[in-house]
Amino acid sequence: MNVAARVEQRVFMKGNEAICVGAIAAGCRFYYGYPITPQNDIPEYMSAHLPTIGGTFLQAESEVATINFILGTSASGKRVMTSSSGPGISLMQEGLSYMAGSELPAVVVNISRSGPGLGGIAPSQGDYFQAVKCGGHGGYRMPVLAPHSVQEMYSLAMLAFDLADKYRNPAMILGDAIVGQMKEPFTQTPYVPTVSQEKPWALTGCAGRPRQHVKSLYLKDNAIEVHNWKLHRKYLKMQEEEVRxxxxxxxxxxxxxxxxxxxxxxxxxxxxxxxxxxxxxxxxxxxxxxxxxxxxxxxxxxxxxxxxxxxxxxxxxxxxxxxxxxxxxxxxxxxxxxxxxxxxxxxxxxxxxxxxxx
Amino acid sequence: MTTDVIMAGFGGQGILMIGNLLSIAAMEEGRHVTYFPAYGVEMRGGTANCTVVLSDEEIGSPVVGRPRACVVMNGPSLDRYLPAIREGGDLVINRSLVDPAKVGRKDLRLLAIPANDIAREVVGSQQLASMVALGAYVQRTGAVRMQTLFDCLPKVISKKYEKFIPLNVNALKEGESFARNHA
Amino acid sequence: MTDRGKDRFTKKVYARPKSLVDVKSHFCPGCHHGIAHRILAETIDHFGLREQTVGVACVGCAVFLYDYIDVDVAEAPHGRAPAVATGVKRAQPDKFVFTYQGDGDLAAIGTSEVIHAANRGENITVLFVNNTTYGMTGGQMAPTTMLGQKTSTSPYGRDFRKDGYPIKMAELLATLEGTAYSARVATSTPAQIRKAKEAVKKAFEMQIKEMGFSIVEFLSTCPTNWGMKPLDAQKRVLGEMSEYFPLGVYKERKQADFL
CATH class of the missing domain: 3.40.50.920 (Rossmann fold)
Structure with missing residues (x-):
């Protein structure tokens, strides 16, 4: 490939915007969120672009509502994404636990800022524990991807959707203000799906099949123990197959x-x-x-x-x-x-x- | 070759625009480039700054502690960035708003350009002062080719303002010629 | 026996609604969840929506909705059912989407979600069962607990100086532009049950006609946690509860006049 052609394909964009481009390339047509610095480029980009391609952007009243919009759209079988920063991600922990328990895929982006508390908007990696150990209750895991370039903001966004679907589990992209706000050229490599996007478990109305549920409550006998071991096997499989x-x-x-x-x-x-x-x-x-x-x-x-x-x-x-x-x-x-x-x-x-x- | 520059001034002076233009020009020349703007609360102090790193190899840090060059468009930015510039580095100051006597350091290659005056009196629009300064910086450092800057203007100027592209070209050229005459 | 008399015994006057699952109820004797479930199932059948419906269950006694209603159901975190329903409805505008929530869920922890769903005019239907207490957790004070009512966390009776007043959600939500329909009903007499059914039908129609957010508040009983016999619980609904929480339609949008 000659240099001119290679140059031609490069796009100069912010990391936060590259995530959006990657998500849309991966078929994400639903985005919900709530404003917080330093990730506002993401909802701004999605609010401008999703309606032009038949997608849905909705600004929620809080991150608590956001993650539950996400839960509902994921339960409907659609690829869906949100983004936030530290304090907002804290508010989503309840929903993430429910989604892990209910085995629902989604992509959650944390363009993290300084903490604890309101902290500041300086770049920080203080949310490592929250992301990697998972801040919600009950003990669950999720794939956490850490991009270090605008190119990876793009490509790891696509990967995050595939991992979420592969494991029926939320997946997180953990960035920070630097990789979110910086611009650099990146190549829009085409999205090549690595998983099936068929979701026979989705709640689409019970036409032609028995009713089905998306839930995390298991009260009978040892059902919750059985469920925990099932989830655990999933996390082991992630450890075997997804190390990058x-x-x-x-x-x-x-x-x-x-x-x-x-x-x-x-x-x-x-x-x-x-x-x-x-x-x-x-x-x-x-x-x-x-x-x-x-x-x-x-x-x-x-x-x-x-x-x-x-x-x-x-x-x-x-x-x-x-x-x-x-x-x-x-x-x-x-x-x-x-x-x-x-x-x-x-x-x-x-x-x-x-x-x-x- | 790797080089970097911090550009700083008032919000509204077009700092982020010249940073973007320089970055896109470098990309068009097939080089690696990163652009990092001030964001968030810093934007509310009335100052704007960005860091551009250009290289022929993979770029590590997009943020630079000790820049090789600075383009300083107002007084407060000089106070902030003067101590950080590397020995022997390039400093372009907007003499219309920044007093050259305040530079003090003798270990820098200083270019004091009356960017506002040139923009207003020669180019015909004071809003193009930053574009004049960029022309001077690029002439002084050879960071990119001038022609690439001209060619990339349509990528940073929205359709609504494309009639001003020739004026921007003039601004770049005036800055370039000032720098050449004051080498 | 005359032919006429024979008719009386062969004519079907009662049948289990198709959308109501044939299982033994786990609800306590005298609890009205079963009545509300039946009304819900009958209305789903009435509009032929069983195969196009997605329900959202909340946290509390009401969560077991999915054991009784023969439709797809998602389970929401406590109070978040209107947000989950929003996510379902935005993804599948062609589906009928409802939530089924108790008073702790909707009127305490989920106040924000229900108000904003209503204010957006989210085209969903909310069935809200108000029995003035947290039933599943053992009868604690709820936002709807009556003044003076003793519960396991208001052992001296609810005092407005300390706990404020019972919250009137049907009235509150009726004030929002996005709300198309808001009504409060009870199910303590056959006449009330007929009216309740009419209200639920109206609420369904609002969603079917894309008029916006609809809610029906049911005044319900919790004999177990109230420490009452079922019949006394009925009397309480007909008496002090209906006095403080008046039955009626608080808002009914007649046409798509909200643009």
Whole structure:
């Protein structure tokens, strides 16, 4: 393919808008939401575009209502999405638990901001626990995807819909203000479905079949225990089949950065600088935060001298890193709660770990 | 080659527009580029800024702690970004609103351009001051080709205002020629 | 026996509605959920909607709707049924969508969802069963609990200085532009049951004609948690409850005059 043709296909867009383009490409025609910074580009884009392609945009009175609009449309068998930021995602936790219990697919985007509480609108990765461990009640899991570029905002949005349908479960995209607000060119690769979108369980009226229900209440005998084990097997299957990560210069690396999303993006610059100085640095970048690439991490831990975990919080993924490896003495942590680490800072840390002067 | 620039000024000066134009031009030249604007509450302080990173290889951080260049369109932005610019970096200031005496640093390649005056008196519209400054920045740094900027104007100017494209071309050219004459 | 007399014994005067599942009721003796269920099922049959209906069940005694009504049903979190119904209706405007909610669900935790669904003129039908208490959890004070009424969490009786007043949802929702129909009915006498059926029919018609949001509030009983015999519970509905919560139609849109 010649350069001109390749250039022709690239689109220059905000990350938040690229999510919308990906969702629409994946067949999402329903979006519900409630305003909150820094993700308002998403409802604004959807409110302008969905009505022109026969879709539905509806602004809810709260995120509590939003997630239940989502529940109803998902129960109707349609692909549906919402987006919000920390405080709004907190309000959706009840609905997410019900959806996991009722086995309903949907895509929920968290363009996270600083917390706890009202916090601030600075970029942050403080919602890792809420997303990965799942903040609703009862114990459930969902695939969590962490894009680090506008290209991934687009492609992981499409993947999130497929994972949600494959497992009949909500799927989350965990971004932050940087990857949401930044613009960069991306290629609109066509959507290629990897799952069937037939939903015989959907509530469409019981014409020609017995009535059916979408529910999470199981009161009889040990029905809820049976249901829990069924869900658990689903989560195990996610761990077997859905681990995704980027290996960034790990071959021969002595220092392995472990970072996701914007922290990983910034780390790439620092690693480029370090490698030019002959420092053998690389990075394991989890693309799926759940399932976490724990086995891959343990393999890398055996080979390297240092695992440098970098997060825009005070250490959340750090716990999953520790749970994945026995080499705890190799783990170092660089945390920047509610702020982005600069390439200079990370570069300085890499130099220090490599025994170079600052 | 990798370069980056922070552009800053008042809201309404067209800062985000010149950032977008520079980014799209870089994309059209087949390069990697990221554009990151100020967002949220920062927009309410009456200031606007954006960071553009251009590179021939994959770009890591879209946000830059120590920029290689700054285009400063008003006084408060000079106070904020002057200390951050890398040694030997390029600083383009809008002399119509920013006092060059306040720059102080001798380790920068300074270009003080009366962007408002040129826009108003030569181009014919003071609203194009930022476009004049962009022309000067691009001439000074060679970040992209001038012709690519001209070609990309229709992508950042809405149909409603497309009759102003020639005026924007003039603004870029005036900035370019000022920079060439003050090299 | 004359021919005429024979007719009297072969003419069918009562049958289980097609949309009512043939199962033994789990509701307490004297509870009116069964009556409301039957009215709902009869009305679904009347309009021939069984195969085009999606119901939304709430949290509380009313959740078991799906064991009794032979239609597709989604279960909503507590209070969220109007939001879930919104999601169903927006995705499938051609389906008949209703919610079935108790007073704790609709008038306390779900106040926001029902008000905004009504205000949007969401083209759904809400059946609201008000028995002035939280039945399933053991008779706690509800937003509709009467002044002076003793419950397991108002053991000294509801005091307006502390707990405010019983909330009148049919009147409140009738004030909203998006509401097409709002009525309060009771089911304590055969005449009231006939009127209740007419009200539910009207509410269904509103949705069928795409007129907007419709709600029917049922004054109901909870003999178990009230600590009353079923007959005394009926008297309470006919007496103090109907006095405070007057029966009647609070809003009825006559034509699509809301544009």
């Amino acid at each position: 990560y980027e290996d960034y210069h790990l071959d021969g690396a002595k220092i392995a950065v472990v970072a996701f999303g914007t922290a990983a993006r910034v780390s790439k610059t620092a690693i480029q600088w370090a490698r030019r100085e002959g420092i053998a640095a690389g990075m394991l970048r989890p693309i799926t935060l759940f399932p976490f690439p724990g086995a891959q991490l343990e393999e890398i831990a055996k080979r390297v001298d240092v695992l440098l975990v970098i997060e825009m919080n005070t250490g959340q993924m750090l716990e999953d890193v520790k749970a994945s490896t026995t080499f705890h003495d190799k783990i170092r942590f660089l945390g920047k709660p509610c702020a982005m680490p600069t390439p200079e800072e990370i570069h300085g840390e890499l130099r220090k770990l490599a025994g170079r002067g600052r």
